[in-house]
Amino acid sequence: MIKISITDDHYVVLKGIESLLKDEKHISVISIHETGKDTLQAFEIAQPDILFLDINLPDINGIVLTKTITKSFPNIRVIALTNHEDVSFVKRILDNGAFGYLLKNAHKEELLQAIETVSKGERYLQKDIEKKILNQSLGRKEYSALQPKLTRREMEVLQAISEELTTQEISEKLFISPKTVEAHRMNIMSKLGAKNSVGIIKIALEKQLL
Amino acid sequence: MIKISITDDHYVVLKGIESLLKDEKHISVISIHETGKDTLQAFEIAQPDILFLDINLPDINGIVLTKTITKSFPNIRVIALTNHEDVSFVKRILDNGAFGYLLKNAHKEELLQAIETVSKGERYLQKDIEKKILNQSLGRKEYSALQPKLTRREMEVLQAISEELTTQEISEKLFISPKTVEAHRMNIMSKLGAKNSVGIIKIALEKQLL
DNA sequence: ATTTTTCTAAGGGTATTCCCTAAGTTTTCA
């Protein structure tokens, strides 16, 4: 008997997965949760074999929660639930201990396949789908430089710019000269192909760098 | 017997709503759809009384689809399905003919309540929840005006700013003085609660004004 | 251990944004 828990802040998703699994004799949904906090509390008492975990929870960041759970309860295997939109998260969440991920538009067969695969201790990765999505989001935008690589410092400056800070304020925050901040901003503009700070923010949000 | 259709690109959401409704004797789910196109095709043959419609479909914009459906099939009452995140759409979608909206984390009681209310011909609006969400997104960000109302001209200037144009370029584009452009930008900043143009763009994208 | 990248920073400008105040004109709406 494979014990399953589900965490998703959308109630219908909870009930949807539950109803899809209730006919399977070797699978038992032992608990459902709407928040990360609730999930962690429940696991103090009883743990499932597999947790379906929504990446976008209101209270706790899904990546952080995955890390917490896999550290505290190494026997629980996390399958991330994700929308089309946040595929960029997938790699990060897998790096943080998740055993697989499932798109929310997955049908029953894929759901069961994921459970079977993960309960065998293997990772469940839909490489084809992943590629398809990446290509699709690549096709509809302009010839987007696939993923512009900003350095650590540039990311910090980018973050600060997005906080509406001025060059002066950023320099004080990062303990560097205003001239250095300007240099970083220029490099960011050049890397992202932006004409000014407005463009930096627009593109950064588009490419989910923030 | 109330006939229901559901359109959502997340299969588990479809099955979730279906399973929540299957015990209700006076309600019958007559069809489920994963795309807007599929929905429209199916409605050529048979129409439900109520359609639960996901705002974020991959193929057709939910607002456009609502408009299309309510014009082509005036007897169908649309209830928009929405996440926390896109509450800003709600007013727009209601303006385009939807009879109500439901958050995806709604429980069974609310689902049934929505169906009852809408089938009586009344609008189903969860004012309390709406306010709660607005307040919540207000708490974590700066004191953002609920839904900032920009004038036509301000919208044009906003659009131009987002195109990375300078004040000079905007003034040429709109055939107005640069000083006027600045005045508009100042008003936009003030209305959105932004500190600079970066903030304008960030907030405008957040509130989907662009 | 050496090349490459990143981080740092300066000088010296120009361009643009930001901010204030003020006020005439037009549009919208009650």
Place this chain on the structure above:
DNA sequence: TGAAAACTTAGGGAATACCCTTAGAAAAAT
């Protein structure tokens, strides 16, 4: 048909962003 809101313009000044070049020091990669 008034009153209110929106649109328009402007002057002037301070602050900030943008742009170029150059270049040493630190860190990372090979």
